[in-house]
Amino acid sequence: MKISFSKYQGTGNDFIMIDDRAEQFPVDKNLIAFLCHRRFGIGADGLILLRNAENYDFRMVYFNADGGEGSMCGNGGRCTVRFAQDLGLFEENTTFIAVDGEHKAVACEDEIFLNMIDVSGIQHDGNDDFMNTGSPHLVTYVEDIEAAEVFNEGKKIRYGDVYGPLGGTNVNFVEVLNEDSLYVRTYERGVEDETYSCGTGVTACALSAHDRLQMESPINVKTRGGNLRVSFVAQAPGKFDNIYLIGPAIKVFEGVFKVDDL
Numbered sequence: 001m002k003i004s005f006s007k008y009q010g011t012g013n014d015f016i017m018i019d020d021r022a023e024q025f026p027v028d029k030n031l032i033a034f035l036c037h038r039r040f041g042i043g044a045d046g047l048i049l050l051r052n053a054e055n056y057d058f059r060m061v062y063f064n065a066d067g068g069e070g071s072m073c074g075n076g077g078r079c080t081v082r083f084a085q086d087l088g089l090f091e092e093n094t095t096f097i098a099v100d101g102e103h104k105a106v107a108c109e110d111e112i113f114l115n116m117i118d119v120s121g122i123q124h125d126g127n128d129d130f131m132n133t134g135s136p137h138l139v140t141y142v143e144d145i146e147a148a149e150v151f152n153e154g155k156k157i158r159y160g161d162v163y164g165p166l167g168g169t170n171v172n173f174v175e176v177l178n179e180d181s182l183y184v185r186t187y188e189r190g191v192e193d194e195t196y197s198c199g200t201g202v203t204a205c206a207l208s209a210h211d212r213l214q215m216e217s218p219i220n221v222k223t224r225g226g227n228l229r230v231s232f233v234a235q236a237p238g239k240f241d242n243i244y245l246i247g248p249a250i251k252v253f254e255g256v257f258k259v260d261d262l
């Protein structure tokens with residue numbers, strides 16, 4: 001069997017995109033992990049199936065690099081919007097469905113504006129905040145982001161006593177750069193490593209910075225893979241709507257993978 005795919009990246013968070021409107025893709029954890037493997041496969045932080053959905057332009061089905069079906073992926077969402085636009089499914093404005101519900105998005109030439117789910121309920125714990133922006137995220141503040149032990153510390157928290165038993169969490173390390181900018185590095189669950197950028201994580205950090213430091217929307221967020229912006233409306237402490245993740249989503253290449261080669 002031959003699988004046609006495209007590769008997209010959003011601030012260095014990279015995805016195998018598959019047009020699965022015919023629902024022919026053989027969903028299998030080992031196959032997806034193999035395709036995402038950076039030595040043996042195509043290489044990616046995740047794999048996304050674009051499918052048809054009644055009353056929507058499309059459905060996004062996201063899998064982490066380990067082959068498990070993930071929660072929401074912000075950068076992957078922006079890449080799926082660009083992929084759908086490239087397939088001719090809409091011109092500029094779209095509404096689609098993902099695992100966490102309905103999303104609206106606007107695809108401009110250089111950037112995708114992706115509406116994220118509303119957030120309510122930020123749990124504060126000392127220097128840390130925890131919330132769900134479509135995926136679970138711990139936000140922890142550091143003085144020197146370059147010196148942060150993202151892999152070792154992230155892994156410890158992800159599998160630790162608090163979040164481990166709950167299915168784990170993504171872990172974000174944040175340095176405040178100035179009154180409207182953050183630098184974020186993320187340990188991603190399901191990839192089990194630091195990625196170049198994590199959209200739901202960047203969103204969580206921006207909301208946390210408003211809640212804790214009164215940082216105003218829009219907030220600029222630097223990641224290892226590039227720059228994002230997060231805009232939002234704060235309705236009450238810890239309660240946000242009209243959240244947008246804004247940044248580039250770029251097609252890198254396309255190809256055909258032979259599953260018989262496995």
Ligand SMILES: N[C@H](CCC[C@H](N)C(=O)O)C(=O)O
Binds near residue numbers: 013075076191197199
């Ligand atoms: N990279 C993704 C996050 C994926 C979440 C996933 N790692 C999980 O929680 O299982 C993003 O841009 O939002």
